[in-house]
Amino acid sequence: MATKIRLTRLGKKKQPTYRVVVMDSRKPRDGKYIEQLGIYDPRQDPSLIKIDNERALHWLRTGAQPTERAQKLLEISGAWTLFKVERGEIHTVGGDKAEEPVKDAAEVVVEELAEEVIEEVVSVEADAVDEVATEEVIDEAVKVEVDAVDEVATEEVIEDAAEEKADDSSDES
Numbered sequence: 698m699a700t701k702i703r704l705t706r707l708g709k710k711k712q713p714t715y716r717v718v719v720m721d722s723r724k725p726r727d728g729k730y731i732e733q734l735g736i737y738d739p740r741q742d743p744s745l746i747k748i749d750n751e752r753a754l755h756w757l758r759t760g761a762q763p764t765e766r767a768q769k770l771l772e773i774s775g776a777w778t779l780f781k782v783e784r785g786e787i788h789t790v791g792g793d794k795a796e797e798p799v800k801d802a803a804e805v806v807v808e809e810l811a812e813e814v815i816e817e818v819v820s821v822e823a824d825a826v827d828e829v830a831t832e833e834v835i836d837e838a839v840k841v842e843v844d845a846v847d848e849v850a851t852e853e854v855i856e857d858a859a860e861e862k863a864d865d866s867s868d869e870s
């Protein structure tokens with residue numbers, strides 16, 4: 698069966714919304730589909746695009762061909778780029794596919810925010826102790842940081858950052 702990833706139209710006259718679906722290429726535009734991958738609402742500002750990247754990758758791996766518009770939406774969501782990387786059409790520097798799992802954009806943003814919060818808490822704690830950093834203060838900062846980051850950062854990362862900041866503040870005096 699030749700499958701396609703394409704859009705089906707919903708909504709009333711002059712108010713379109715679309716579903717991103719996988720369907721047999723011989724079916725009509727709004728016919729029965731195999732699976733819904735996401736939604737696209739071009740009328741919102743900015744346009745709403747929600748696509749399940751895992752399922753989209755699954756269908757791309759099994760040979761489903763996206764239409765031009767569906768391919769653009771997959772590029773925006775990141776699924777198309779992940780597919781190209783897996784096929785070897787886009788080469789990444791310094792990484793092996795088997796060693797590093799592919800992270801989605803949300804995980805990267807959460808990790809970056811966690812690192813910023815860690816640095817901020819450690820710097821505030823280091824300034825508060827007036828160059829007398831004790832292990833008790835650092836441990837307290839670690840406990841506060843673990844609660845704030847919601848298990849994104851491990852305690853070891855926080856302790857390493859606290860030790861580095863403590864070493865920096867002791868070097869300055």
